[in-house]
Amino acid sequence: MAEEETEEVGLPVLGRKAPDFEAVTTQGTLRLSDFEGTWLVLFSHPADFTPVCTTEFIAFAKIYEELKKRNTELLGLSVDSVSSHIAWTRNVEKKMRVKIPFPIIADLNKEVAKKYGMIHPEQSKTETVRCVFVIDPESKIRAMIYYPLTTGRNMKEILRLIDALQTTDKHKVATPANWKPGDPVVVPPPATAEQAEERLKEGYKCKDWYLCFKKL
Amino acid sequence: MPCVSPDGKPTSSGMAVLKSLKDGALSPKDIASKTGQPLFRVRSGLRELKNAGFVEEAEGKYRLSENGKTLVE
Numbered sequence: 001m002a003e004e005e006t007e008e009v010g011l012p013v014l015g016r017k018a019p020d021f022e023a024v025t026t027q028g029t030l031r032l033s034d035f036e037g038t039w040l041v042l043f044s045h046p047a048d049f050t051p052v053c054t055t056e057f058i059a060f061a062k063i064y065e066e067l068k069k070r071n072t073e074l075l076g077l078s079v080d081s082v083s084s085h086i087a088w089t090r091n092v093e094k095k096m097r098v099k100i101p102f103p104i105i106a107d108l109n110k111e112v113a114k115k116y117g118m119i120h121p122e123q124s125k126t127e128t129v130r131c132v133f134v135i136d137p138e139s140k141i142r143a144m145i146y147y148p149l150t151t152g153r154n155m156k157e158i159l160r161l162i163d164a165l166q167t168t169d170k171h172k173v174a175t176p177a178n179w180k181p182g183d184p185v186v187v188p189p190p191a192t193a194e195q196a197e198e199r200l201k202e203g204y205k206c207k208d209w210y211l212c213f214k215k216l
Numbered sequence: 217m218p219c220v221s222p223d224g225k226p227t228s229s230g231m232a233v234l235k236s237l238k239d240g241a242l243s244p245k246d247i248a249s250k251t252g253q254p255l256f257r258v259r260s261g262l263r264e265l266k267n268a269g270f271v272e273e274a275e276g277k278y279r280l281s282e283n284g285k286t287l288v289e
Contacts, residue, residue: 027257028218028264034256037245073256 011117012144018042018135019115023077026085027103030075032139039072039162040135043153044118044128048080048088052152056130057089058098063155070162071137074102078128079113082106123149132158134165171216184213219261220268226287229253233261234270234280234288241279 012019022031032040043060045053060074067074078085089100107113107128118128130147142165147153164175173185189210190196196209204212219230226234229251236242236250244262248255262278265271270284280288 028260030256030260034259038255073254 007121009117009120010114012115012133012141014141014144016141018133018139018141019112021112021115023105023107023112024082025075025103025105026082026089030103030105032135035073035075035135036139037137039070039137039166040075040133041067041072041158041162042075042077042116042131042133042135044077044113044116044131046124046127046129046149047078048084049091052150053078054088054092054096056152057092057100058096059152059155060102061098061100063159064101066159067162070159070166072162076102076104077107077112077118078104079107079110079126081108120146134158134161136165136169167216173214173216176213184215187212187214218257218264220264220270224268226265226268226270229257230261230265230270231287233258233265234284237271237278237280237284238288241274241277243277247278 018032020032022029045056047053057076060076064074085104085106089104093099105112110119113119113128116131116133118131119125120129123129127149129149130151130153132145132153133141134143136142143161145153160180163181164179167181167185168174171185172188174188176186179185184205187204190199199209199212200206204214206212219227219233221227232251232253233247236247242250244255244258247262248258251258253261262271262273265284266273266278269281270287271278272281
């Protein structure tokens with residue numbers, strides 16, 4: 001029996017510089033470097049004029065102002081033309097009364113999609129899966145989410161993720177499971193036996209030396 | 217294109233960028249806060265306005281070219 005051929009998919013790596021690009025979008029030609037100094041949520045959707053994507057675009061538009069408060073921009077992408085993006089977003093505005101305020105990359109030659117590992121052939125050979133890349137102000141990849149074509153993303157989780165990353169950067173802490181702003185954060189664990197001994201006397205709320213919380 | 221139309225004329229957001237430079241050279245960040253446009257759009261728009269000959273760049277700041285001045289005045 002002939003072995004099934006699998007196409008390799010290169011994925012970005014957390015902590016590394018995000019792959020550079022210059023791309024045609026609904027708001028002109030944009031480069032990744034245009035977003036330096038702000039956080040960026042780069043996300044892909046499978047195709048314009050499709051049901052799950054439409055619900056997601058409306059949901060992304062609804063968190064746009066919340067993202068701006070977090071110094072974060074949004075940038076969409078799919079393997080469609082600018083004309084298709086314009087027609088679709090105009091339709092969404094007319095029929096669903098939601099204006100799409102962020103740019104969308106028209107990645108017809110899949111150049112950006114391939115750099116970011118957005119095409120997973122077992123899902124679709126021609127469409128991008130539902131990816132989210134959180135890129136920091138220094139253009140480093142800080143988080144990635146990959147969802148299949150059938151599953152719409154959760155906007156609350158995207159906002160929570162950005163809050164967690166920004167809190168981590170600002171206060172040099174980590175965030176526990178299901179953390180949300182206002183909850184106690186995790187103090188980085190001690191790196192030496194001496195620090196472990198001292199940790200319990202440092203005034204944190206500790207379950208044990210390796211699991212200590214503090215309020216910000 | 218956000219700042220220059222296919223016919224080579226500045227769009228309304230392009231004109232807003234040009235008008236922000238009326239009193240002298242500014243950085244993209246200053247232009248963004250003066251016009252209320254997102255920084256990424258200002259950076260992209262300045263590339264277009266520069267290629268179209270409406271602005272000039274020196275040491276990270278942009279000012280109106282002679283062509284740009286005729287549009288704003």
